[in-house]
C-alpha cells in the first residue's frame with residue numbers, strides 16, 4: 022500500500038532523459054540547457070531564451086535579430102482562423118480559445134514533414150498572442166484588431182494588442198522576465214502530455230493542443246488565476262491571515278503554493294516577487310501586495326509550504342492591468358517554447374510512451390446476461 026501511494030502520480034520516477042532543463046538540482050535549482058534561471062531572468066531577452074530552447078544554443082547578435090524579425094513577420098492570423106475566433110463566446114475560458122485556435126491552425130497550416138517542425142514552432146510562438154487578443158478584443162469590445170505590430174518583444178507585443186497601445190518600459194521588462202520564468206520546466210504535466218502525444222508520431226499542433234489542456238488545470242498553470250481570485254477577496258493582511266488559517270484548518274488547497282519537485286523554494290518565485298513589489302509601488306497599491314506577502318509568511322510558518330512560480334505572478338499581472346482570465350494563456354505564450362523543444366527531443370529519440378498499470382479491479386468473473394442483472 023505504501024508503495025502504491027509513493028508511486029501515485031509517477032512521483033520520483035524518471036520517465037526518460039532530457040538535455041533541455043534541470044529542476045531541483047544544485048545551485049538555484051533551475052537551468053535551461055545549462056544556463057541558470059537567475060542569470061537568464063536578469064540578462065536575457067525572452068526571444069533569446071526561446072531560441073536557446075528551440076534551437077539548442079544562444080543566438081549570436083545577427084541570429085537574434087533575424088529571429089526577432091521572423092517572429093514579427095509571423096503575427097498575422099489567417100482569415101479562416103479569425104472567423105472561428107469570432108464564433109467563440111465572450112464567456113469562454115481563454116485557455117479553451119487557445120486550444121481551439123491551435124487546433125484550427127493545425128488544419129490550416131498542417132505539419133506535413135518532420136523538417137517543418139522548427140518553422141511550425143516559431144509560427145505558434147509568434148501567433149499565440151494574436152489568437153488570444155484577437156478573440157478577447159472582438160468578443161469583449163466588438164473590435165477586429167490588427168495583430169501585426171512593430172514591437173520587437175513578444176511581451177511588449179502581447180500588452181500592445183491587449184491594451185491597444187505600446188507597453189511602458191517597465192511593463193515590457195516584467196513581461197520579458199515572466200515569459201523567461203515560465204518557458205520551461207522539465208517533465209511537468211503539460212510537457213509530459215506533449216511528449217506522450219509526440220511519441221505516437223502525431224503532429225506538432227496536436228501535441229500543443231493537448232498540452233494546453235493539461236496546463237489549464239488549477240493544480241498546474243491555472244494556479245495563477247486561482248491565486249488571484251483568492252487574494253483579491255481579502256482587503257487586509259490580517260483578514261488574509263484569518264482566512265488562510267481557516268482554509269488550512271479545512272484542509273483546502275492554497276493555490277500558488279507547494280510543488281511536486283521543489284522541497285524548500287521555487288527559484289522563480291523570488292524573481293517575480295521582486296517585480297510584483299516594484300509594480301505595486303508603481304501603481305500605488307495599498308493592500309494586494311501586502312496581502313500576498315502575509316499569505317506567503319503564514320504558509321511557511323504553518324505548513325513549510327512556499328510560493329511557486331504562479332503565486333506572485335498573480336499580483337504582478339494584475340498590476341499591469343491584465344484581466345485575471347488571461348493569466349494562464351500568457352503562460353501558454355511562453356511554455357510553447359519548452360513544449361516544442363521537448364516534442365523535438367522526443368521525436369529525435371522516440372519510442373512510444375506506454376507505461377503499465379497495476380490492476381486493482383475485480384477478479385475474473387462470469388458474464389451475467391442482461392435479464393439477470
Ligand SMILES: CC(=O)SCCNC(=O)CCNC(=O)[C@H](O)C(C)(C)COP(=O)(O)OP(=O)(O)OC[C@H]1O[C@@H](n2cnc3c(N)ncnc32)[C@H](O)[C@@H]1OP(=O)(O)O
Pocket residue numbers: 239240241242244273274275276277278279280281282326329330331
Ligand atoms: C507552474 C506550476 O504548475 S506550479 C504548481 C501550481 N499549482 C498550485 O499552486 C496548486 C496548489 N499546489 C498543489 O496542489 C500541490 O502542491 C502540487 C499539485 C503543486 C504538488 O502536489 P504534490 O506533489 O502531490 O504535493 P506534495 O507531495 O508536496 O504534498 C505534500 C503535502 O502537502 C500538502 N500540500 C501541498 N500543496 C499544498 C497547498 N498548496 N495547500 C495546502 N496543502 C498543500 C498536500 O496536500 C500533501 O499533504 P498530505 O501529505 O497530508 O496529503
Ligand SMILES: O=C([O-])CC(=O)C(=O)O
Pocket residue numbers: 044203205206208209210241281282329330
Ligand atoms: O514542474 C512542475 O510540475 C510544474 C511547474 O512548476 C511548471 O510546469 O512550471
